[in-house]
Amino acid sequence: MSSEAKPDQMGYYDREKLGQVSLQPGGRDWMDVPVDMRPGSFIYPAKDKHLRYFGLPNPRQWFPGDADWKLPENWKEIILEGIRERLSKYRSFQVFMDICVRCGACADKCHFFIGGGDPKNMPVLRAELLRSIYRREFTTAGKILGRLAGGRELTVDVIKEWFYYFYQCTECRRCSVFCPYGIDTAEITMMGRELLHLLGVSVNWIMEPVANCFRTGNHLGIQPHGLRDTLDFFADDIEEATGVRVEAPLNRKGAEVLFVTPSGDFLADPGTYTCMGYMCLFHEIGLDYTFSTYASDGGNFGLFTSHEAMKRLNAKIYAEARRLGVKWILGGECGHMWRVLNQYMDTMNGPADFLQVPTSPFTGTRFEHARSTKMIHITEFTADLIKHGKLKLDPSQNDHIRVTFHDSCNPARAMGIFEEPRYILRSVCNNFHEMPENTIREKTFCCGGGAGLGTDENMEMRLRGGMPRASAVRHVHEQHGVNHLAAMCAIDRATLSTVCEYWVPEVRVTGIHELVTNALVMKGQKKREVNLRLEPLGAEAKE
Amino acid sequence: MDEQLQAKRAEIVRAWVERAIELYPADAAKFLLGVKDPFANPMGTTIVRELEFLFDALLRDAPRDEIVPRLDRVIQITSVQDAGSARAVSFVFALKDVIRRALGGTLSDASALRRCLDFERRIDALALLAFDSCSRFLQRIADIRVREAKRRVWSLMRMLKVDWDGLPAGEEEVGGCCR
Amino acid sequence: MKIVISLAAVLALFLLAWLGVGVLDLKTLFGTVLPYVALALFVGGVVYRVVRWAAVPVPFRIPTTCGQQRSLPWIKQSRLENPHTGLEAFLRMVLEVLCFRSLLRNTKAEVRPGGRLIQGSSKWLWAGALAFHWCFLVVLVRHLRFFIEPVPGCVQLVASLDGFLQVGVPAMTVTSLVLFGALLFLLLRRLVTAQVRYISLPADYFPLFLLLSIVATGLLLRHVVRTDLSAVKEVAMGLVTFSPATGEGAHWLFYAHLFFVSVLLAYFPFSKLMHMGGVFLSPTRNLAINNRAARHINPWDYPVKVHTYEEYEEEFREKLKTAGVPLEKE
Structure with missing residues (x-):
């Protein structure tokens, strides 16, 4: 972060010397940027009665701003087993996890990135949110080299990040048109949401309908x-x-x-x-x-x-x-x-x-x-x-x-x-x-x-x-x-x-x-x- | 003073745009500044175009009617960034920094300083307009929320013969800003 | 950091080759053992990966449509962008694999003063990628002259066409230069474009540095060091005929070149480079889009709990009656 105060911060007006600002470089790796749940961007969670009526797991009351999302005890197991199952059922998922070369052709094709500038809304990075876990847990290189091979630990924060960004994707498939391998972020988002639903993490605007x-x-x-x-x-x-x-x-x-x-x-x-x-x-x-x-x-x-x-x-x-x-x-x-x-x-x-x-x-x-x-x-x-x-x-x-x-x-x-x-x-x-x-x-x-x-x-x-x-x-x-x-x-x-x-x-x-x-x-x-x-x-x- | 600013116009506008774009995550900045396609990058191209216009408008002390619609284009974007209204208008104040830095040492001269302060009064006026504009857009968002909620159940409400506004026909737009 | 690590890894490989051959003279290890191991890993790995992918079912027909569907006879179908038959889907894949069709889709627009709209396409990534892949293929074909005796006419033809500039002895080949340039471009693009740099991993820089090293050592061998080509051919033929030769007289840099290639081969199946195989298996591209004309079968389909009409009528019987809707059971 820059030490410079912004005009909307009080510190800005205390300074004696004004105008020493330069455009801050993006120094941090995306894996180190914690998810910032901004109201106005996330959707309210599903009411427990809807989950119960439709027969989905873990109905409860919770809120995205809470520290504790009341996930099941064995949430990590559930997610890993869920990924394993889907890798063996959907060739799309397995292939899309493996072949992205991060060429960036999709990077500026997402309307949420274009209109909001959040880098994690670049389709490739949205997929990397899931791919990084896949690499760490399901590939040999990732298990041995970890972060060096682009893998990262599955933590509750990752689940929160998934919730935030998989519900900032409209599954519109525009990125898929430009991808040289046809990698379809809608498919990734669908898998991500399926996994979240295994934990009872879903949004009311979908579950009520x-x-x-x-x-x-x-x-x-x-x-x-x-x-x-x-x-x-x-x-x-x-x-x-x-x-x-x-x-x-x-x-x-x-x-x-x-x-x-x-x-x-x-x-x-x-x-x-x-x-x-x-x-x-x-x-x-x-x-x-x-x-x-x-x-x-x-x-x-x-x-x-x-x-x-x-x-x-x-x-x-x-x-x-x-x-x-x-x-x-x-x-x-x-x-x-x-x-x-x-x-x-x-x-x-x-x-x-x-x-x-x-x-x-x-x-x-x-x-x-x-x-x-x-x-x-x-x-x-x-x-x-x-x-x-x-x-x-x-x-x-x-x-x-x-x-x-x-x-x-x-x-x-x-x-x-x-x-x-x-x-x-x-x-x-x-x-x-x-x-x-x-x-x-x-x-x-x-x-x-x-x-x-x-x-x-x-x-x-x-x-x-x-x-x-x-x-x-x-x-x-x-x-x-x-x-x-x-x-x-x-x-x-x-x-x-x-x-x-x-x-x-x-x-x-x-x-x-x-x-x-x-x-x-x-x-x-x-x-x-x-x-x-x-x-x-x-x-x-x-x- | 104006001549001095005019001479450094390109440099000032460039710096101002960079400051305005600080509203976004740092990694978006290159995209916003670099991609010139107005449809692939509507946000960046709008900010660049309108700040350029606004700076020129300040230089020639343009009338309010000319400034407001162009200022609106920028505020319309900054108002929906979940960043709060202070940040939505902060780019106006950033121009003061940019100008002081551009003028640098010349400000030790008392008359130059006075003229600089005079120019800053125009910036202050712009800031007030920006507050106006921002609150108009925030109000518009609030109105839109209500309208959308109404549209969602439109046929239901009509069947129940609910009178939306309790207003005589033709007056429903009073105070509104959406159409 | 990511870049430094990748670069350091490639430099370490280079030092290893120099130490191994230049100092310790382990020519059998670097000229025979490692290439065989690498090749085995490459073939085994690629087969394993492709078989594993192919073993995963495609439950749904989910191609991305990029053109007009086939519907009414008087509406022109876009046969390559929305293929209805297997042949059309095949042709779509040909365009994708040989011409990188999707990358070519990048467009840019510009509004000139007065509101006039200029549309154009943004082809840099496409051009760079295409140049790299095609030149790499040609360079590979040219290298066949080391592995086949007598050298087939087509290989010789490619090599002579490639050297048409007639600069230097032996002639500087166009493809090597373009290959090097394209790799540099792809690397620079990764470093300079903010978004691409943000998304890049060590696994993206490493192959680029590795390939650059391969091309650089190759160019050095041909034009600067001018190693003994007959010795090189001896090693290569030895590998092909399973009668390993040490290739006395070949410069140690040749072994570095060979070592880099071995590393590339061994690394290939475990990396993103497998996109070469994956592109053929991508369900959003390789299927015919006849969704409504032919039923696609999901091999693991299973029955699910549904809300039947009977249950529905039971719950809403009175309301259905009020609405005058005909019922199954009065």
Whole structure:
């Protein structure tokens, strides 16, 4: 540390000689820098009742600021055994522990590092937090040479450091794109969090949704009557905006399609408008579909807990599709939900041999790329409809909107769904502008609130993490007058609203299907004067 | 005095930026100063650009309206570093150090000293604006927290016909700073 | 500190070689025994590591997608960045392994006055890494002339192409120089770039110093010391034909060179240098991205406790009824 006092310290004003300061060099090794739990960066721990309900170990009351985290007696054994088990089950984990060359290609790719400057938020160092323990305990060189071989002792402080930094990673996988070996920090963070959960160290913003989701089918704990009321309420708003009365069937057996969307769309502004958008679209084309109260959330905070939790929460989707006897499943606009659906669901809870290959009843398109999972993304479905001219659209109704598109991390880097949403946006809006190239598509910046970090006690951290995204949004706002940011992710719609309010208050966040419906000319509609938010539409809204 | 400062402008701005960046862990400094891509390094590039502007603005004693929006850009960043408001505005005071050091021995001359103190009054004025700006952003964060909480349960509250603000339409932005 | 330790280790190795051969004349040890031991460690170690990696299952198909997926027929799939078939995945790996595709992705942008945006790519790390790896390969191929008799035409061709500058006798080879330069660049980058220096371990500096020493001794042998090449070839052929020769007349520096190479070989399997093998096994890169088209099997899958619909209906029966939702059991 520098002996120089800073202007915010009293000692600064006692000095006779002013101005002898130089930029202090970073002398200390990262292993010697103890974790500094800053309020505003960490998330509150899980309440014991949620851990108990979901059947996870060591439920108790504790706080990250406490010296004693009330870990189990044999915590060290548990962690080492946990690492050993995972090394033998996941090639990704074993290989990623071994092959990093610390080239630094990922170092400046993390939004938390870019926006906050904490060196332990460089992806490589986040992984080293775990790798150093691996080397010390599981490699010969590390056992003999210890620190010289990059190993370090497993202590309670290491656990605290893991908690602090593995919950400052949004598992967005941006670093993995730039890594010459594809080392995926999301995978490391997932393992780190699994290990922490073995000790009962978890955060409430994840465990409460997980427990809710297990019980009620969705993260928010919406019960059947609540969902019925919500959808009816949406139908009222839609009628007010369009003059058309739409239906939203629940648990209807024999429907052709089961529709699953993140529960955030039922409750949270502005996701609710996206949900209304789906309802209008389905009504207009006459899709034979149903919502489900049991499978009322495609989102899966199990992904942020452990592979087992993910599987437990995901099971309901195929189970419900089988019970209702639908032909295939359609998924709404969500980010991490699609990571699970695309990369895990079929393996975990398949095979879905009781379903049929998704086929659009309106265009006849067979979605061959989903022939095993039997589930397609709504933008794939809608893009196909538009391409075949099945929707009557009046993009001028969105003329007051100048929109840019934020690629959500998971659809971008775990699916590669780039063109479908862009095609839709160009079809329903006359003013679409891309953000700079190194901030979109596979290089897209995270909202800073994914992977279970979207709570309010870590608001400053989220705003820092959202800054890289916001600076690109600001650029298109200043250059092209962009005033709306479209995103196909429920977490984005919640957290980017916050990020934009802080950094670029002139820009509002919207979903794709909200814009689709605002441009959609519906049969039997009244003269459209307001949008789904009940605000003036199109040219009138310009002034 | 102003001519002297003008002559040493590059040196002063550089030193000032370095002092401002002390807010961050030392190892981040090179990244913040070195990477010029505004999208890969929005924080560093913003600080460099705006401090340069602010120094010039102080030199020509620019009006408040010109200074505030640019000062905001910096404070907006420093306000979310979990470092407290004192540190968020401390970079303004650091300019005094930087200038005294740049002027060095010339300050033994009484008239030079007086002019230096005069310039420091402008820095003090900037500091007051910085306090203003910082408290505005902290308030904005607090507002955002509330708004986010409201958005989270938006449809629920509307169904229950909860009147958010108890305010007549059109007045809800009074005193707010977010839109 | 980390740097000093690594440098000291390499210097100690050098002193050891000098002491062993230059002073004590232990040519059999340094010219025969150690190379064999090192080679055995290298082959055994690499095989062991790769087999161990390959033995660990890949439970989920988790590739990182870097381009447009295959979906609707009228949307152009990015076949190399989001490979749908095994062949496409293979080609993606070829690009990754031979061209370091991912490192090439580094971009930089700049906003000019007036808001005009300039996009460019930042290729330094990519160029340095590529130069090092390729030149290292060419230098290895050139060295085959010591181990094969008669020297194959392709090796001779590589060597003569490499010496096209026609500077000095024997001709200065381009690859050796580039190799040395690239290594220096990679080392400097580690020392100068603050973030990279912060994350570096002794295990990152040591191989760099070791490789630099190998190249430096090699260059010295060829251009300064001008050791007796027939003696060198004698030692090399002896190693290959299992009829060890002491190579009388070879300069002691040659044994230092050989010793460094032996250390590198022995060190290789136990270090990060194994990234050479690991890159082929990385599940985020080497799998076809046909997640929704073909079911991936998890070999250790096990049943988990779920909340069944029956349990759900039981708990929420009244509320489901109130909401008018159809039930399984009324």
